[in-house]
């Protein structure tokens with residue numbers, strides 16, 4: 001059984017030192033955080049601990065830059081807490097720093113190569129002098145790393161408030177009856193999406209496919225896909241009437257959207273020189289119809305190259321249709337960026353902060369970080 005932060009007696013937190021694994025792996029431009037949804041989602045856990053008198057050392061990785069240094073101020077502003085950075089080499093001086101600041105942030109945990117090796121010695125170093133470990137980083141919990149997995153063997157360990165929300169909502173995606181439940185999958189990286197499609201064949205009424213992953217199905221069926229992005233590492237060999245593929249497309253000779261005009265095509269007439277870049281109007285109408293009659297939607301992955309304006313119509317139309325359904329779960333970095341751009345981010349019942357972890361959870365796979373918290377026991 002997983003235990004959550006709310007189960008620690010409130011009085012027991014005063015003066016205690018708490019390690020909190022968060023996910024601050026955000027896109028960065030200079031000193032600015034480009035998408036701070038993920039950071040803000042941890043505010044409840046951090047505020048609660050500080051309010052109860054605990055001292056908090058935040059731990060996170062970041063892949064977009066090497067050190068958190070440039071964005072510490074942005075993080076502080078975003079969380080409305082003064083955050084003090086601790087270089088990894090100065091882990092031993094946290095007690096001194098806690099005297100002036102109750103919220104510390106250890107620099108990019110992946111600067112130490114032992115993190116990704118799930119090294120127990122490293123986890124011991126991290127935990128020294130701490131009383132509790134809180135994992136609030138569902139989105140990183142598919143990784144078997146020291147600050148996610150090994151550490152939970154050392155300290156009394158709990159899931160944070162965000163962790164709880166993610167698990168509860170994504171569990172509902174799996175457990176609600178199949179009738180009326182529609183899964184929409186798009187984007188790229190078919191290897192991470194195919195297991196989700198397979199797991200939902202008996203858990204959803206229909207699975208609507210779009211984005212580059214649809215190309216994989218067409219390739220498997222022997223259609224010409226021109227210069228479309230197709231991930232050849234894995235074949236989409238599913239032939240099931242529940243899986244609905246797009247029937248028309250926007251194509252272009254240029255995936256950057258700059259130089260070439262775009263066309264409206266069906267799957268049987270994609271020329272060798274063009275790529276599928278978005279779903280077409282007939283598909284949008286059909287998908288809208290199916291979505292409007294559903295009682296629950298789970299959506300991950302844009303319908304086309306949504307970051308390019310000319311190819312975003314399909315994604316935007318689906319985003320608007322899903323926003324009208326009262327029970328909707330969406331997730332994925334590019335999906336969130338797309339709906340945020342058109343002002344719909346707050347129109348869904350639950351917006352997961354995770355991409356890969358959400359997909360593994362929805363595929364029915366065990367996540368190392370959840371296993372370490374005793375979730376599967």
Ligand code: ADP
Pocket residue numbers: 186187188189210211212213228229276277278300301302303304305306307331332333334335336355
């Ligand atoms: P998410 O981050 O929401 O989980 P993914 O990372 O799986 O989504 O997919 C998003 C990426 O898929 C974007 O970079 C987008 O350009 C790409 N993509 C979607 N449709 C197509 C397409 N038809 N051709 C090429 N790339 C596509």
Ligand code: MG
Pocket residue numbers: 332333334355
């Ligand atoms: Mg992505």
